[in-house]
Amino acid sequence: MAKASTKSQHPGLALRAARIEQGLTLRALSARIDMPFSTLSKLENGKMAMTYDKLVRLAQGLGVDIGSLVAAAAPAAQPPAAVGRRSVQRAGRWPGASSERHTHHYPAADLLGKMMVPIIIEVKARSVDELGGLVRHSGEEYLYILSGGMELHSDLYAPLPLARGDSVYFDSGMAHAYVWVGEEPCRVLSICAGPGMQRMAQSAGKSWDLVSSD
Incomplete structure (x- = not known):
């Protein structure tokens, strides 16, 4: 590689x-x-x-x-150490970035230097081919299905069906992809942790708009 x-x-x-x-x-x-x-x-x-x-x-x-x-980007200045940092996003006011394959919403986008990156994803792709293949990145990922249904595809396991209320924690270094199944719109909460994830979110954030959660 x-x-x-x-x-x-x-x-x-x-x-x-x-x-x-x-x-x-x-x-x-x-x-x-x-x-x-x-x-x-x-x-x-x-x-x-x-x-x-x-x-x-x-x-x-x-x-x-x-x-x-994104690793080459100049690191953002770290906020001063403080106790009690927090970030609040009201319903329907999430910064987001859209494409034909996914819509991503970024809660806590204003909070720099996070140890984890929460993302709310609207899964739209109907196949791995539509996504352009599986993807891998360093770190770990937690996935919770908020609505609808999807399959978690990977290079090590058979496709894993996931419905509302299901969750999975997995190694992001395992090539993976989210595929929408069923008719109800699928929305998932993804929490990513690992090197590069904060920089990745900040890079995407340069084109964030306030995307409605409705």
Whole structure:
């Protein structure tokens, strides 16, 4: 698996370094991952924010660990040590990022330096192929089904059906994907912990909008 350079200051430069290291042109990478050439160009030049969905597709297409595309970003200044930090999000006022495959809501997005990253995900993809394949990243993940049903696909286990109220804790280093089943909209709470997760959330957060939870 190729390694992305870590000398850059934002994810776009790390993406460019990984692409050049593999001898790929922008158009070649565009064709490989089915992402518009113009989008890739904007990502590399820092003119478009890296959402989680884009990071997943790029990491899969380049064969790199997803964290390597954000590890090079300059670390955000850590807040001063304090007792009693908290972040409150009111219903329907979650920062979020959307794509055709998932919608991600980021509770506690304003709280930097978190030990874990909570994400509320609306699962939309009907197959692993629609997602562009399985993805892996360092750390661990907890998944709780809030509504609807899905399958957790992985490279080590048979697809795991999960319905409302079910939960699973798993190693994120195991390649995995969320696939929507049934007709009721599927929403899950994902809590991720591990190196790179905070940076990943901050990178996606550069294009956050207030997305309704309705």
